Amino acid sequence: MDLSVPSSLPDKLRDGASYQNLVAGQVLFHYRDPAKYIFALEIGRIRLVRYTCEGNLVILQIVRALESFAESALFTELYDCHAIAEVPSRVICYPKTIIWELLQHNTELALNLLQKCDRKSQSLKKLLELRSIRSARERLLQYLLLIATPGNTRIFFDRSYKDIANELGLSSETLYRNLSELEKSGIISRQGRKIELLIPQT
Secondary structure: OOOOOHHHOOHHHHHHOEEEEEOOOOEEEOOOOEOOEEEEEEEEEEEEEEEOOOOOEEEEEEEEOOOEEOHHHHHOOEOOOEEEEEEEEEEEEEEHHHHHHHHOOOHHHHHHHHHHHHHHHHHHHHHHHHHOOOOHHHHHHHHHHHHOOOOOOEEEOOOOHHHHHHHHOOOHHHHHHHHHHHHHOOOEEEEOOEEEEOOOOO
């Protein structure tokens, strides 16, 4: 049972779902909007962000197609971040009142949501660990090693370098400079947004 696959869901939840199409840059919900829905992304890419009191952007999660998000709305009255479409996207919106009702009697759905929440918690921990690395070069290298598929040394960024820099808490200039240094050191090769790791993935 998966929120990103409506056909796998109970009739009541599937029938209660609605769909929303977003253009790039459009906001799905704002920080502190009433939390009425839990979402699944059918196509596109959504960025969940917060802003510091100084106005700096903090990326909490990048949601890709067939992933669910905003599950924490089950336990709060207001959304705790902004959700913004990075590219044209189509979102499935599930009323949290229906989900909450089904969770009382559907163990499979409850376990599915718990597993997704745990995976997101682990991803957030890894991102926090990355941001705690003081050296920009080491932070970038660890990021590349983290996102590389096991056994595959090739990486393709589906987002701009500016977005990657924001995710890592770096300036664009710092990211570009350290990519160049890693390339000159023979650690990576690069062509546009295609990167290949030239060192073992350990």
